[in-house]
Amino acid sequence: MENYNTTSTDFILLGLFPPSRIGLFPFILILLIFLMALIGNLSMILLILLDIHLHTPMYFLLSQLSLMDLSYISTTVPKMAFNFLSSDKSISFTGCGVQSFFFLTLAVAEALLLTSMAYDRYVAICFPLHYPIRMSKSVCVLMIVGSWIMGSINSCAHTVYVLHIPYCRSRSIDHFFCDVPAMLTLACMDTWVYEYTVFVSTTLFLVFPFIGITCSYGRVLLAVYRIPSSEGRKKAYSTCSTHLTVVTFYYAPFAYTYLRPRSFRSPTEDKVLAVFYTIITPMLNPVIYSLRNKEVIGAVRRISQRLFSVKI
Numbered sequence: 658m659e660n661y662n663t664t665s666t667d668f669i670l671l672g673l674f675p676p677s678r679i680g681l682f683p684f685i686l687i688l689l690i691f692l693m694a695l696i697g698n699l700s701m702i703l704l705i706l707l708d709i710h711l712h713t714p715m716y717f718l719l720s721q722l723s724l725m726d727l728s729y730i731s732t733t734v735p736k737m738a739f740n741f742l743s744s745d746k747s748i749s750f751t752g753c754g755v756q757s758f759f760f761l762t763l764a765v766a767e768a769l770l771l772t773s774m775a776y777d778r779y780v781a782i783c784f785p786l787h788y789p790i791r792m793s794k795s796v797c798v799l800m801i802v803g804s805w806i807m808g809s810i811n812s813c814a815h816t817v818y819v820l821h822i823p824y825c826r827s828r829s830i831d832h833f834f835c836d837v838p839a840m841l842t843l844a845c846m847d848t849w850v851y852e853y854t855v856f857v858s859t860t861l862f863l864v865f866p867f868i869g870i871t872c873s874y875g876r877v878l879l880a881v882y883r884i885p886s887s888e889g890r891k892k893a894y895s896t897c898s899t900h901l902t903v904v905t906f907y908y909a910p911f912a913y914t915y916l917r918p919r920s921f922r923s924p925t926e927d928k929v930l931a932v933f934y935t936i937i938t939p940m941l942n943p944v945i946y947s948l949r950n951k952e953v954i955g956a957v958r959r960i961s962q963r964l965f966s967v968k969i
Contacts, residue, residue, distance in 0.1 A: 697943030708956040726939035766808030831924035
């Protein structure tokens with residue numbers, strides 16, 4: 658058993674994999690995914706900022722998604738990497754609270770933003786004449802600010818609770834970040850009431866938005882049949898499939914993890930599922946939206962020509 662020099666208020670993050678040669682390969686793989694997510698999301702933000710053709714509500718929301726993904730993956734992976742490479746696996750009580758707060762804020766904010774993006778495509782395809790009014794700049798700003806505010810309020814409530822419950826068991830958190838359900842297993846009091854609030858919160862901010870997204874894309878697919886041009890139908894189908902891919906990778910493992918009772922959960926399964934919504938999804942979003950989007954590819958070409966065109 659390793660001996661960790663920690664204070665009585667510190668937690669210990671056991672990590673995603675063992676600090677040995679066996680864990681070295683997945684560690685390097687996650688670092689590569691992390692770098693791809695950083696490069697991809699930064700590139701999307703800069704591309705949307707620099708290319709005037711992408712100054713539309715859809716890409717304004719997409720730039721915010723990239724910003725959230727960039728912050729999201731940076732909340733968990735750097736600390737996990739530091740703990741893997743160092744002999745000190747501890748995280749301070751305050752640091753754990755800060756990490757939990759930002760993780761929950763970004764998780765809910767991204768879930769709500771994905772719902773806003775689905776609504777954007779629903780209005781664009783089903784009500785194209787009303788699109789400039791329903792998706793004006795002020796509406797987009799309201800959606801984004803609302804996502805951040807709702808995420809912060811929800812996160813603040815959960816974080817304050819977990820920082821005030823008594824911990825009298827081992828302070829070893831069997832996870833690679835300060836995940837609230839994993840921290841609850843260390844509490845020396847009955848937390849069933851709070852676990853119920855986690856269920857309610859997950860239903861409000863994950864299940865209901867997912868149902869809304871599914872319904873909106875169902876309406877979109879029905880409306881696609883009324884599009885006269887085959888090119889228009891193909892573009893609409895491509896947009897729907899792209900968004901649904903992102904939604905599935907994000908919502909499904911997240912909801913499955915947080916909706917299950919504690920007796921049906923295992924630390925190993927929770928950590929594997931967490932990899933999908935904390936690491937893989939932030940890397941996939943810019944890849945999916947760029948490779949399957951002709952407008953983004955066209956913007957890349959225009960920016961590249963602008964950067965590499967040198968007058969002799």
